[in-house]
Amino acid sequence: MVRTVYSPEYCLQYLEQYASQESFVLGLILGQITDARENIIHLARTPEEKSTDTGSESSYTSEKTECVRNLLGVSExxxxxxxxxxxxxxxxxxxxxxxFITSDEDVFEDPNHFSKIKTILxxxxxxxxxxxxxxxxxxHSNERLILHMSTSTKVLTCKSMEVGSGKTTSIKPVEWKFLPKPQQWQRxxxxxxxxxxxxxIVKKSGISVKQQFQQILEAAxxxxxxxVMFIDGELKDGSDALEQLIKKKRPKNSTKAQDVPKSMHVSLFVPFESSLPETVxxxxxxxxxxxxxxxxSSVFMYPKATVSEAxxxxxxxxxxxxxxxxxxxxxxxIDDNLLPEEKVCFxxxxxxxxxxxxxxxxCDYLFPGEAPAEALLSVKELLDLQITxxxxxxxxxxPADTSEFDALDRDASSEELLATPQEASQFMYITGICFAMFVLIVSILIHYYDAIAQFMGKLLTRS
Structure with a gap:
């Protein structure tokens, strides 16, 4: 069975725009795969390669560019x-x-060009x-798409190949369909x-901020x-399609799409661990x-996707x-030291x-003090889009309200500092010295266990 993908009509216009210029262009295919269908949402041209002295990951801020005229000159x-x-x-x-690629060469027939594609993917x-x-x-699988438009004939060809297997690479044909109407999404x-x-916990070898954050990320x-996820306050069957939930929410005697709620509210509930550890x-x-x-979090799903996929x-x-x-x-x-000299660091x-x-x-991310104009630069550079x-x-x-923390005395106890309430839409973290407080909590737990054990022992003795 031939793999089929669907994309909006403007993706075809996007490709034709660069193909008409008879220039080589390479970019990324962005989309979503569900059991029901595979949808492409956008094609994003990869910016011209920029050289820096540092060779850092964030080299997109450099002004010096190197024009690549063919696929063989692309850096993977x-x-x-x-x-x-x-x-x-x-x-x-x-x-x-x-x-995706727009070029005059047939990238699937030329062995050098296809070898380069395999290396990049x-x-x-x-x-x-x-x-x-x-x-x-x-x-699903590790198959990746390769979309090519010839700048001379304007012929569009799409194929797929498996990545990461280390075996002999085989290419498969893919049917690419453009949708004249915008794709419907459920938010x-x-x-x-x-x-x-x-x-x-600082070991002898020390610990960096990145290392600590990685541990926190694993725990999160x-x-x-x-x-457990609830949709609109209800626990749904994982095999149900989202569009079935949409139909149930639509008012009776109404077939208008605008009567459907624009989004579904999702709540995540973490199961309570009722069993306490045997030893502390x-x-x-x-x-x-x-x-x-x-x-x-705002997620967009194909309406025929299942609740489990959502x-x-x-x-x-x-x-x-x-x-x-x-x-x-x-x-x-600037400083990768996890524990600052101050007792508390916001x-x-x-x-x-x-x-x-x-x-x-x-989405994009703005640091404190950055204006929306910063997001425009990212969208233009990374997605090749113009927005306002x-x-x-x-x-x-x-943004988090830091006024309460600015007024706090640096010598205040960690317990007082950690008791400050925050607005629900703010996201921040505070580091501080809290060894005494942590040991105190553990001591209370152990004392609690000992008291319970003595009480149960007396009951057994009386009985």
Whole structure:
């Protein structure tokens, strides 16, 4: 059975625009795969390669560009870097599904060009798979799309190849269909609240901010994966299609699409662990990190997708958003030392904003003090789109209010500092020295166990 993908009509116009210029262009194919259908949402041209002296990952800010005139001159590392930045902007359930090319050469028949395509796709797959929380967890098979438009004949050809297998690569034909009407999407909104304290344990070899955040991300991933998802306050059957839920929500005697609610509200409930541990160990820590606030999540699903697929997309979106913020925040830090000299250090990771792409929204992240104009630069550079400041939705998350922390005395106790309430839409973390407080809590738990044990022993003796 031939693989079929669907994309909006403007993707064809986008390809023809570059093909008519008779210039070589390479870019990314962005989309979503469900059991019901595979949808392409956007084609994003990879920017001209930029050279820097540092060779850092964030080289997109450089002004010096190197024009690549054919496929053989493309750097696979540069394409993979573009895929990493773009994936951060994708909501859960959406991925980089392959590459597109406009050129005069037949990239499928020329062995040198096809070998280059294999190198690009395999290297990009390797880089993205190295961080599954942010870039990986690609659904279904490891087949990636290759879309080619000839600049001379304007003929469009799409094929797929498997990546990461290490075996002989075989290419398969793919049927690409353009939709004259905009694709319908079902939006699911979720606000996941964080109010957790994580211990900081500094070993002899030391620990960096990135290392600690990775441990926190693993813990958050485990918690979110174990949670139960309710849609509009109800627990749904995982095999049900989202469109079935939409029909139930539509008012009776109404067939108008505008009568359907624009979005579904999603709530994640973490199961309560009723069983206490049999033994409690002392944990000597050097400090703590307090995460407080809410991560905003907006996921767009094909209406025929199942509830299970929607659940996976929402959970993935929250984890991907956390991983993106952690990485961006760590890259912006001057000092990688986890414990500051001050007793308490307030940090605000970048907040999420939404940017329109066709009939749905992708996202970007703004650091404190940055204006929506910063998002316009990312959208232009990474997605090859022109939008205005009014198009950027900035109210899904609000900046944290730091006024209360600015007024606090640095010598105040950690217990007082961690008791400050925060607005639901803020997301931040606080690091501080809390060894005494943590040991006190553990001591109380052990004392509680001893008291219960003595009480049960007396009851057994009397009986």
């Amino acid at each position: 590392a540069w394409v993979a870097d573009h895929a990493k930045h773009v994936t951060r902007m994708l909501p859960g359930g959406m991925f980089v599904q392959g590459i 395999n290297f990009t797959h390797k880089i993205l798979s190295s961080n599954p929380h942010m870039f990986g967890n690609y659904p 699911l909104d979720c606000y996941y609240e964080f109010d957790d304290i994580y211990p900081i 991933h485990k918690t979110i994966q174990s949670s 160990e002392y944990l000597e820590c050097d400090g703590s990190i307090h995460f407080s606030g809410v991560v905003s 659940i996976a997309a929402v959970k993935q979106d929250i984890i991907r958003s956390l991983a993106s913020r952690f990485t961006m925040h760590c890259d912006a830090l 940090n605000e990771p970048p907040r999420r904003v939404l940017v329109p792409v066709g009939a749905l929204y992708l 400041e009014n198009d950027v939705v900035c109210d899904v998350e609000t």
